[in-house]
Amino acid sequence: MKKDTIIIGTRSSKLALWQAEYVKGRLEEKYPELTVELKLMTTKGDKILDAPLAKIGGKGLFTKELETDMLAGGIDLAVHSLKDMPTEVPEGLVISAITKRFDPGDAVVSPKYQKFADLPPGAKVGTSSLRRKAQLLQVRPDLNICDLRGNVNTRLQKLEDENFDAIILAVAGLKRLGFGERITDVLPKSTVLPAVGQGALAIETRADDEEIRALIDFLNDEETVQCATAERAFLGRVEGGCQVPVGVYATPAGAGQLQVEAVIASLDGSRLYRDKISGQAADAEKLGRKLADILLGKGGIEIMHELGLLLNRK
Template identity: 80%
Template structure:
């Protein structure tokens, strides 16, 4: 007997609600008569808005409260941006589905200057991501990169109120919320690699809830799952959390292969190590770990140790 009511836990930001509503709609379409309710919650990452994400520390800044409620039976599942998910989940929880990846790119929003190249020397650029900051400073060491926190709407408002020359946001979030026209440029992948899983949604549920996992299986996109496995294995080897100056991007290739490209950079962008590896999609995790080992040996290990981020593995 399939469940007749499902409760989805979600953060209350507009993007989180869009994501939860999307999954709600897909479930109701797949299972006519199913009642899907949303339960709005607040996470630590939502509460602390006056400090850079990297300084708040800890894993699961945007997931922990949802996960605790799931384990206690308050909600049946949670919908997250895959890029917010720690590489290790709490005991008893599992990723039941990873949706087809939307655009994984990083967008420049700059009404005045339009493109990254057109930004003047010393331009004030806003982002909350160490990954973006390190790669942008590698390309343009003259820029003044400033911390920018808040949800998508808040960040767009701060573009003017705090006199940024440009802000950098995920393409997926802007397009999902109907702000696609605000994008003035998508940063080329050879300049900035995205975050692990950027553009895909992760649906988390209890490991022992076989019925829920079975009901969510139709949302799983196999190609995205292979790519996510490689990217998450890479991140798990180099650090394990979300806030690190690391970018990694896997794409499906011919003959059931995937190609994985990754970067580790110092926060000032002066040292940057980048490489790629290809192999069978079925070996996704192995490829991710191998690529991590290559970049750590090339100089990435020293960078992460300086930042106090490297786990002893």
């Protein structure tokens, strides 16, 4: 091993720092002689907090600045929430490891009601995700769903300050930051499918940095990689980002099989197309693309066109 110091690039939010510290700790445990440093950075998504994500550009908002610095040699790797990563990685970079997936669920946090089902008609619910909004409105069109931006701590504070009846956050983020006890309910997958890669961390490196890629290979979880491959293939096929109400969730089905379930919904939840398929885990990418074509054929393509997206139907 040639390098004695490596630099991890990370956003400066508490959750991003937890994720980077987790990877740092795993590296230091595996390689005691290695010095691992963190370089904190601010992305466009961190700076613009007064507009919905869908209106300011989608997923690359939380990765571009880190990727630019990595290509320039300023950092050796970047740690991201996999769900924040665009399906296409910039030329010269690669996702070299995906960690074992933590809980991928969506949590309900409410100071007033124990269960999502207990929310009264017209309840004020906060979320920044069109995916969550569309699926929730499909089962509860009466809800008043309001945009909620900011990091986990900020959103929890807004829950109290802005008189929300409930807010929806990722289970993984809450538990990682020690807020697990704030979770009052977890939305069943039958109601809301998670975002692509939700609960997993992605470690991005330069494609030609074989030394760094070899160093972090032990963090790669093959089962999670297969699931994420199917999910990202689905998303890539429908050209979806933060601005598209799309949920997809792949799970191992035993004997080398993979089950993939997905949903495409209209913004108001009035139309929702959902299906699932199973196949060989080795064909994860094909499974994701096939399921995308099924849902697009059922009516999803009309929704995507209405959202003004150009579909790549190669």
